[in-house]
Amino acid sequence: MNVLLLGASGRIGQRIATELLNRGHEVTGVSRSGDIDEINDSDFKAVTGDATDPDDIADLASGHDAVASALGPSENADVETLSGMTKALIEGLRDADVDRLVWTGGAGGLSVGPDTKLIETEDFPEEFLPLASAHIDALEIIREADDLQWSYIAPAALIEPGERTGEYRTADGELVTDEDGESYITMEDFAVAFVDELENGDAIHTQLAVGY
Ligand SMILES: NC(=O)c1ccc[n+]([C@@H]2O[C@H](COP(=O)([O-])OP(=O)(O)OC[C@H]3O[C@@H](n4cnc5c(N)ncnc54)[C@H](OP(=O)(O)O)[C@@H]3O)[C@@H](O)[C@H]2O)c1
Incomplete structure (x- = not known):
């Protein structure tokens, strides 16, 4: 597959790029600088683009089989x-x-019980509230675009760099927790789940949660 990857310079995006390349896909990786020195692969092309500009996206996406996103607002940017x-x-x-x-996407919009989202729980860290709300807003926008074959892949509550085990579980709209009640995934295994979905298309028009 020939994939345009937005956010390819980011922490999760780099791992998605690596997973795609290891499976033989061709990747065009977008960042604002156009420099993604961390990835060296003949099937990877780093390009410049601004994800807030629809014309940039249209030019870049043209000719690709699919568009993948690991976009997030940069540190100084408004979460909106x-x-x-x-x-x-x-x-x-x-x-x-x-x-x-x-x-x-984000974990905050996932259900943790009847009529309760993770973001609504007492222990949800206050500092993440604006970003988690922004992710819920983004999901609402994506949900209205049913002419597109979209899949919204939500990480576990905690996602960090770690090992690629190839193991993960998914749930439709619900936070995935392990037997101790922890919701966790490494970025490497999130990338495995993400690329599995890109290849298989089993979760079209779905908010798919990933965790162990
Ligand atoms: N548990 C959770 O819910 C959870 C946890 C972690 C992350 N996440 C979400 O997962 C996503 C990725 O996280 P991350 O940690 O990998 O983020 P990150 O390292 O901050 O990467 C963000 C990416 O977005 C790109 N970007 C930002 N603004 C752009 C623009 N205007 N045009 C083009 N590219 C732009 C950046 O590229 P530049 O090189 O151009 O800056 C970078 O590649 C985020 O949306 C984050 O909120 C969710």
């Missing part, structure tokens, strides 16, 4: 940039006539 990037991405995909989108 995420909604802007989501809208620009959808508009750009439509203009480019590419209809497959696999998106890295």
Whole structure:
């Protein structure tokens, strides 16, 4: 597959790029600088692009089989940039006539019980509330784009660099927890789940949670 990856310079994006390349896909990796020195592979091309600009997205997406996103607002940016990037991405995909989108979302919007989302729980860290809300807004925008074959892949509550085991579990819209009640995934195994979905398309129009 020939994949356009937005957020390829980010922590999760680099791991998704590596997983895609190890499976023989071709990857065009977008960042604002166009420099992604961490990835050296003849099937990887680093390009410059601004994910808030639908024209940039349309130009870049054109000719690709699918668009993958590991976009997140940069440290100094307003978290609401995420909604802007989501809208620009959808508009750009439509203009480019590419209809497959696999998106890295947030855990805050996942259900943890009847009528309760993770973000609504007492222990949810206050500092993450704005970003978690921005991810929920982005999901609402994506949900309205049913002309696209979108999949929204939500990480576990805790995701960090670690080992690639190839193991993970998924759930439709519900936080995945282990037998101790912990919700965790390494970025490497999140990338495995992400690329599995990109290849298989089993979770079209689904908020798919990933964890151990
Ligand atoms: N448990 C959770 O819910 C959870 C935990 C961790 C992460 N996440 C989410 O997963 C996503 C990825 O996380 P991460 O830690 O990998 O993020 P990150 O390292 O901060 O990477 C963000 C990526 O977005 C790109 N980007 C930002 N603004 C852009 C723009 N205007 N145009 C083009 N590219 C732009 C950055 O590229 P540049 O090189 O151009 O800056 C970078 O590649 C985020 O949305 C994050 O919120 C969720």
